Amino acid sequence: MELRLYDTMTKEKRVFTPIDPSNVRMYVCGPTVYDFAHIGNARPVIVFDVLFRLLRHIYGDKHVTYVRNITDVDDKINDRAVRDFPGLPLNEAIRKVTETTANQFQADVAALGCLPPTHQPRATEFVLPRPDGKADMVTLIKQLIARGNAYEAGGEVLFDTQSMPDYGALSGRKLEEQKAGARVAVDVHKKNPADFVLWKLSSENEPGWDSPWGRGRPGWHIECSAMSAAYLGDVFDIHGGGLDLIFPHHENEIAQSRCAHGTSVMANYWMHNGFLQVEGEKMSKSLGNFFTINELLTTDRFGGRKWPGEVLRLAMLKTHYRSPIDWTVSSLEEAFQNIGNWNDALSPHALSNMPGSYALPDEILEAVADDLGFSKVIAQMHQWAKLSKTGDASAAKKLAGTADFLDLGRSGWDKTLQEFLFKTATDNALNSKFDELIAAREDARARKDFKESDRIRDELAAMGVVLKDGRDADGRPVTTWEIAR
RNA sequence: GGCCACGUGGCGGAGUGGUUACGCAACGGUCUGCAAAACCGUGUACUCCGGUUCAAUUCCGGACGUGGCCUCCA
Structure with missing residues (x-):
């Protein structure tokens, strides 16, 4: 088995060879915690979580280091701090804003089945030189100035793009084209329009750190350079993030x-996930189709119901990570049905509920190792579900092993499905009424009073309940019900 | 205007130089008192126009279309 990954830098799938197999290193750009993370933010988190699990599987849990940063220095955070905590000193207000949103982010992605990364450094802790000697932004900027790659002008420290002959290699941009585009703001103090800020001065009411260039704050990109170096070294294996980060963030x-x-x-493999649209349109607050992870999990804003984390996770994984994904209610319904189907397939087999009880099947390892080819995985799972329903225990174990590897919450499927289907009938009084009616219908059917049994069925149907007549293992009739979808 | 990605059956979504994706929906059947559910089965699609080839959905060129980036948005 060899792992192959698509590298944005070379625009091709390449066999993955780690620098050091005893410490495989991956960095993914994390969220800017000015607000609750939206469902688009969830995509890279889920995608790279699966890659993290795959790397751990191949190289061993202790031999993979995954760093995902938290950006807590940002002008939007400042705005929100002023808005939400007008009474507090700015720095304290900022801490409050980022603490709440960062905690919420952790809870949200945990609900989506994502493992915590090895390290989750916060940008504010890497601005100034550190007692532990780990890389920091100010030292990095000093080095850039000393090496002639940065200059001070107009109260800013800027990166001199012309000092780097192959600037633009990742995004395929050339400096001349940037000029031709003429959309880059013309700042007189810049040597070149493409030059970008490493450090900018702060006014009184902006957060700031004392630096050799005055009290100020770092530019957008420098934090990731500092934090990746701090935990992964000058050169590491994989750097990931959303497609939109290719330029300018990753380039810079x-x-x-x-x-x-x-x-x-900087990194040997650059991986980028595609964008997410909602019902065919770009997600934006102005269109009213903007959804946070938390809203999908806990409110009925999207499609009129709450969605279990594993349904969201599966829906996300069903589309290849580099393709655009259309986030629709029907795609979530389909993911839910898939899980229901797999649960039906597994439940007769009395499998262990302990995650990790069943091995990751070779077929799945091979599919995922080919640039995270989940569509093959999903197809394979359906096939095993089919076999499992015919009594094939080894297929059931493979299905379970796959679900566990992807962390689709298998041990909680029964509960999840119950809660999901009961969404309009959570109160016990109603449930026992259903049970009474069903029992009455059983009686009527036993008496062959089909007029009465059909009347009861219609009565339940009017309440949105669908009956399913079947037989148990001994061939006796059993009736179950669920909420009409 | 520049750069990039993509265009597959009713829908979603893989893949391939000549052979079955897969799922959902639909349709047919089995089962059922009748339904539903479940189970079994059915589908021959690849934007358009040229070119290469014995053969192209798959390679090349062009057209059209869609999406993204080019303003700290994953």
């Missing part, structure tokens, strides 16, 4: 890191 990270460290690459 590369420029900063490579020039400061004097290396020819």
